[in-house]
Structure formats: C-alpha cells, structure tokens
Amino acid sequence: MAAFKVEKVLNWGVAYSPEMQAGGKPRPRWDLMRAQVREAEELGYDAVVGAETQHDPFLAMALAAQEPSRLQLVTGIALAFTKSPVATAYIAWDLQAMSGGRFVLGLGTQVKGHVTRRFGMPWSKPAQRMKDYVGAMRACWTTWQTGGPFDFRSEHYNLSLMTPNFSPPPVDHPHIPVMIAAVQERMLQVAGEVCDGVRLHGIVTRRYLDEIAFPNLKKGFAKSGRPQNDWGNFEISGGGFICTAPxxxxxxxxxxxxxxxxAFYGSTRSYRSSFELGGWENQAAELHRLSVQQKWNEMPRLVNEEMVHAFAAVGTYAVIADVLKKRFAGVNRIGFEIPLRNEHDKGVLKEIIQDLHRA
Structure with missing residues (x-):
C-alpha cells in the first residue's frame, strides 16, 4: 500500500461559523486564512487547497503564502479558460515567488455552459486547448527566467510579444508544478503528456481508475519524452469520494x-463514463432528466448503496485509513477532513493523517 500526501481544502474561514452550520452563506473571513494554514500544518497536512467556486483561489493562495510554512499551496482547481494563459502565468509566477517555491497550479476547464454563459468566454476543443494553454504558460516562464525569446505558436494561442518592461524578474524556484483536472480519455492523456500531475474528479469508481484513468495517463506520459522511471514522480490526486464518520x-x-x-454529479453528462462502466447509465439518464426539471430532492433515491461503495471509500474513523489505501491504490494525493468540534476530533484527525502517511 502506498503512502499519500494529504490535502486540506481551505474553507475561507467560515466552515464552523453559526451561519454555515445553519445552512446560510456567510461572508469569507480572509483574516483567518493564515490561521487555517497554521492549523493545517499542526494537524500534519501536506498541502492546503483553494477551489474556484464562489471566490478566487489565487487570493486565498496569496494570503496563505504570507504564513511561514512547509505546506504546498494548491489551486484545486482554478478555471483556465476564463482568462488568458499569460494572465495565469503572471499570477502563478508571483505566487511561486511569494511562497518560496511551494505553489502548485491546478487548472480545470469547467464545462461549456459555465465558460460561455457565466463568464462569456469562447469554448473550443477543450483537451487541445488545455494542452496549448499549459504550453503557453511554460513559454512565459522560460522567457522570464532565462531572458530568451518569447515565441509560442499553437492552434489556440500565438504569442510573440514580451518586452523587458513586462517581463518579471527570475525566481528562485522557476519550475511551477502544473496539474489539470481530467475526466475524459483525451484530457487524461494531455495531463500525462504536458503536466506534472492530474486532479481526478470525485465522481469516479475504482474500475474507472484501473480501466480509464491510469492507462490514459500513462499513454500521455509516454508521449512526453520523460524517462519512464519518472512516472513515479507524476502526481495523481483524488479519484473518488470519502464517506466517513465516528x-x-x-x-x-x-x-x-x-x-x-x-446524484448531483451524476446528473451532469460530462461525468457519464463512470456510470456507464458500472452499468448505471439508466440511472444517470434519469438523474439528468430530474435535474432539468429542477427536481433535486427526488434524485438521491436513484443512488443505492452499491453505487455509494463504488464511488466512495466508506468506513468509520477506526478503519478509514486502511479503506482509503485500498480504494485509492495508485493515487498519491488525497483530500481528507473530518469535522473538528473539539480537541478529541483533532487528535483523531492527526492519527488518521499519520496513518495515511505510512505505506
């Protein structure tokens, strides 16, 4: 059984506020971000993660970088296609410098509807565009670090202007790890080919990992030109939900x-492949139909316990570490949290994290 790096998702300082417990939507407590980093380090985590949902994760990373720490700072994920790859390259460069080389850039495409209707940005060939996006960022970083010419040509981005006035100075840790979110085969191959890792979605099964994720990641990695023995350094995060309790x-x-x-994720057609592998394509189709009709409360009844155990690692606190090691074999990064209501809960979490660190 492999050991894991364990990640904690930043909660914007509001996870245990009265408003959140009551099901409300409180304002973020940016002033508590550094305290969260300190707590995560004390608990034994390896990284803190900021996701782009209601808030910009780069702001959280900038605040987290102000706290001296050993923890990696990960965007998990930030949306790529809502901004230029050059704009993202600037942000990542500064965060890498601010954090002393602890920044990990996690990117995702989102789905077409959100990119075009929520952000008003174009959508095209997501896998090829993501490959071009990562290449464009790396071209920026190489020019800024070496002072060499800036000339990147691809299907989606043609970039050739980077004057000294707009080039930031070199940094001490110029290699910025890039991980991308991937579900479909082509995006998995892109992750393996041009990235340092992949962030898998929660709505996947063990069978999906073995038959779709791992083979396509390795197929892409074989195209990358990296030595095969470097595969052990390729980071795979996630790949299922975690369901645990005392x-x-x-x-x-x-x-x-x-x-x-x-049920919520199963209603999205982009995540249909895992349902089809398990023989649950009819349930997925019905979930989508109910979501279109806004019948959210009727959807969970379509998910049986067999599906829960397929999509999630399930177990009490006493056994969850062993369950995770079996369910996520082949993965080397996972997010894990439990509610922390008292010092006893913190002690339990510390023990579980320590167990996950042991092979």
Whole structure:
C-alpha cells in the first residue's frame, strides 16, 4: 500500500461559523486564512487547497503564502479558460515567488455552459486547448527566467510579444508544478503528456481508475519524452469520494449525504463514463432528466448503496485509513477532513493523517 500526501481544502474561514452550520452563506473571513494554514500544518497536512467556486483561489493562495510554512499551496482547481494563459502565468509566477517555491497550479476547464454563459468566454476543443494553454504558460516562464525569446505558436494561442518592461524578474524556484483536472480519455492523456500531475474528479469508481484513468495517463506520459522511471514522480490526486464518520450510526447518515452528492454529479453528462462502466447509465439518464426539471430532492433515491461503495471509500474513523489505501491504490494525493468540534476530533484527525502517511 502506498503512502499519500494529504490535502486540506481551505474553507475561507467560515466552515464552523453559526451561519454555515445553519445552512446560510456567510461572508469569507480572509483574516483567518493564515490561521487555517497554521492549523493545517499542526494537524500534519501536506498541502492546503483553494477551489474556484464562489471566490478566487489565487487570493486565498496569496494570503496563505504570507504564513511561514512547509505546506504546498494548491489551486484545486482554478478555471483556465476564463482568462488568458499569460494572465495565469503572471499570477502563478508571483505566487511561486511569494511562497518560496511551494505553489502548485491546478487548472480545470469547467464545462461549456459555465465558460460561455457565466463568464462569456469562447469554448473550443477543450483537451487541445488545455494542452496549448499549459504550453503557453511554460513559454512565459522560460522567457522570464532565462531572458530568451518569447515565441509560442499553437492552434489556440500565438504569442510573440514580451518586452523587458513586462517581463518579471527570475525566481528562485522557476519550475511551477502544473496539474489539470481530467475526466475524459483525451484530457487524461494531455495531463500525462504536458503536466506534472492530474486532479481526478470525485465522481469516479475504482474500475474507472484501473480501466480509464491510469492507462490514459500513462499513454500521455509516454508521449512526453520523460524517462519512464519518472512516472513515479507524476502526481495523481483524488479519484473518488470519502464517506466517513465516528461510528456506524453516524456513518449511515453520512452515506445518505453521499447519495445526494453522487446524484448531483451524476446528473451532469460530462461525468457519464463512470456510470456507464458500472452499468448505471439508466440511472444517470434519469438523474439528468430530474435535474432539468429542477427536481433535486427526488434524485438521491436513484443512488443505492452499491453505487455509494463504488464511488466512495466508506468506513468509520477506526478503519478509514486502511479503506482509503485500498480504494485509492495508485493515487498519491488525497483530500481528507473530518469535522473538528473539539480537541478529541483533532487528535483523531492527526492519527488518521499519520496513518495515511505510512505505506
């Protein structure tokens, strides 16, 4: 069994506020961001992660970088196609300098509807465009570090202007790790070919990992020109949900909540492949139909316990580390958290993280 790097998702300082517990939407507490980093380090985490949902994760990373720490700072994920690759390259360069080389750039495409209708940006050939996007960023970083010419040509981006006035100075840690979110085969191959890692979605099964994710990542990696023995340095994050609780009674409640999560993502056609592998294509089609009709409360009934155990690692705190090591074999980064209501909970979490660090 392999050891894991363990990640904590930054909660904008509001996870345990009265408003959040009551199901509200409180304002972010930016002033608590550094305290979260300190707590994560004390608990034994390896990285903190900021996701782009209601807030910009780069702002959280900038604040987190102000706290002296050993933790990696990861965008997991930031949206790529809503901004120019050069704009993202500037942000990543500064965060790498601010953090002393601890920044990891995680990017994702989002789906067409959000890119075009929420952000008003164009959509085209997502896998090829992401490959070009990563290449364009790396061209920026090479020019800034070496002072060499800036000339990047691809299907989606043709870039040739980078005067000294707009070139930031070199940094001490010029290699910025790039991970991309991937679900479909072509994007998995792009991740393996041009990235340092991949961030897999939660709505995948063990069978998906073995039959789709790992083979296509390795297929892309073989095209990268890197030595085969470097495959061990390629980072694979995620690849399923985690359903855990202190005891069996509370675990039953957690399973019901996980059914709702699976139902929500199962209604999205982009994630259909895992359902088809498990023979649940009819459930996925019905979930999509109900989502179009806004019948969200009816959707969880379509998810049975077999599906929960396929899409999630399920177990009480006492056994969850061993369950995770089996369910996520071949993955080397996972996100793991439990509610921290008292010092006892913190002690339990520390023990689980320590166990996940042991091979």
């Amino acid at each position: 005891d069996h009674d509370s675990l039953a409640h957690a399973i019901e909540k996980t059914k709702s999560t699976i």
